[in-house]
Amino acid sequence: MTSEITPLAPAGSRHRPVRALMLALATGLALALAPATPSVARAAPDSFADLADMVSPAVVNITTSTTIAAPTDGGPIVPEGSPFEDFFKRFGNPNAPRGPQRSNALGSGFVISEDGYIVTNNHVIEGADEISIEFFSGKTLDAKLIGTDPKTDIALLKVESDEPLPFVNFGDSNVMRVGDWVMAMGNPLGQGFSVSAGIVSARNRELSGTYDDFIQTDAAINRGNSGGPLFNMDGQVIGVNTAILSPNGGSIGIGFSMASNVVSKVVQQLKDFGETRRGWLGVRIQDVTPDVAEAMGLKDPKGALVTDVPDGPAKDGGVLSGDVIVGFEGTAISDTRDLVRRVADADVGKAVRLEVLREGKTQTLLVTLGRREEAEATETAAAGEDPVTPESKDVLGMTLGVLGADQLSDLNLPQGTEGLVVTGLDETGEAYDKGVRAGDVITEAGQQKVASIADLEARISEAKDAGRKSLLLLIRRGADPRFVALSVE
Structure with a gap:
């Protein structure tokens, strides 16, 4: 039996189409960022109880309710006079439309401010008509959606409370090391508040998204943990429980949490604008492989090789096809993934310095970034028929x-x-x-x-x-x- 990446899903989903459910399983992040703490080795704690007591009031269960339209195909039509006509009149047609239905699903989240902002996964609340938040105390409040970012599977919610709410801060995921202790909290399989502990098993994992930066952990996470926080030992959120590697859909000790340093930027933009605003350079790029580096006479296979420069910021700034971008704002670029992240994190409208290699020489170009969301094209070029030429x-x-x-x-x-x-x-x-x-x-x-x-x-x-x-x-x-x-x- 082979193992495969299984994205987490809200527990207790009912009446939800398979495709929507699989998308709901697709990714999940959430969390944040706070002052970096010194990286020091720590012995295994005698107990996680004090940490759990400290952070649990800020972790929430999320229940969503969605209206599912009635199916349009009502099964076979019984002709008038058919021998089955009396049967269906007496017992009903089991395939007949039953009208709109309600679908409920459960997920996890956490409060990031005393005035009621809550972070969870986009797939937990996607398409929901109603969102209910249950706190550790048992108190429930209705939530409204502030904004979402499907690219990172993040959603920001807001509840109104008569009193300040307990909240948690974002930690710096970059200081986490393989072997550090972590603790996960959430609502696995709809069983309510639950805690699990483990270590950071690996860093910088990439699954499928452009902005992926996953922390791998062996802390047990399961369906329903979507949107729940992964804590460091200081009680700061350093990741969001997202996906598991499993042959059977259950935890086998290989889970993935989106790093807080990715999520925190998204959350701040959703809070400020209700949407994301990522920088856009306007180039098509590919990694510099060893054979490409040799063909170009480059010393090291590093940087992002520009394959095309359509109309946009890069073209206006003088970038050419064949340039190798090796630096962005004074920081070395290792590959295309590195460049995409740094550009996305930069402010829209900012003039940035690009260091490029062109015909064996280094040049510095000044490019004013556009906004990715406004520039992304959705059309996919179709391949033509295999051509035939006479010569x-x-x-x-x-x-x-x-x-x-x-x-x-x-x-x-x-x-x-x-x-x-x-x-x-x-x-x-x-x-x-x-x-x-x-x-x-x-x-x-x-x-x-x-x-x-x-x-x-x-x-x-x-x-x-x-x-x-x-x-x-x-x-x-x-x-x-x-x-x-x-x-x-």
Whole structure:
């Protein structure tokens, strides 16, 4: 039996479509950030009781209620005069629509301010008509939704209380080390307030999201823990219980909590604006792999390689395709994930310094960031039919032909695009292994434009003469460009 990542879901979900439920299981974070505490080794505590007593008043159970529309297909229609007509009149049609129904679900959350702000997962409250908060004392209050961020699965709620509410602070997840003690609280399987303890098993785990930064823990977490806090030993929230690795849907000691340093920024924006406002650079990028670094003559495979610069902030700031972004605001960039996070955390409208490598030289560019939410495109470019050209040649394990003007629309390419179209591949070759497919178009080789097969062959010869083992190709598949390094030996 194989194990798989199982995102946590609200416990007690009923009448909820499978797809909606799986999305509800998908991710969960929440929590926060406070002053960094010195990283010091600690012995195993004799008991977690004092810590649990201190933080439990701020941890809440969340119950949501959702109206589910009646199904439109009422089962078989019984014709008038049918021998079954009397039967259904007497006993009813079990497949007949029963009208709208209510679906209830349970999750977890925590209070972050005395005036009633509460953090939980977006999937816990998504689509809910009513949200009820149960406190450790047994008191219940209705909550209103302030804002959500599906990208990090965070939701911010607000309750009105006649008296100040107990709350917890955000801790600095960056100071947590593998082996540190942690304690999880929540509402597992709808059983009410529950505490579990363990250690940090790993850091910086990435599951599926752009902004993922998960803390792995062996503290037991289960369905219904969604949105519940993961505490350090000072009672600060350093993660939000999110997903588990399990063959059966239950805890086997491999759980994931979204790091508070990601969540705290989202929570503050939701509190201030009711929505997120992430910085946007406006480039398409890919990681610099060792073979790409060798093809470009780079010393180390680090940074973010720019594959395309559409209209936007980066283009206005002078960024070019083929640049390698190695620094952002004075901080070294290790890979694309690092750059995306730093840009997203920066203020919209801020002028930032980018350090790029271009043709072996370092340049510093000034780019004024836009807003990602306003710029994100939702359309996916469709791949065209495999083109056929009258003249072709096999080069580097690919059958290539000159791109014709009549092929541009079929391949979803802009007018004026020049290059070589891939019409076939050796499926045992390197190009196929690296993801090149029929219909792809090579527009650059060795960071120079290619318009003919002779151009490509010249670039191959130049790479060999320079002692390079590989050649860097810019390949476009519709609107998505990427660099691929192929061996020329």
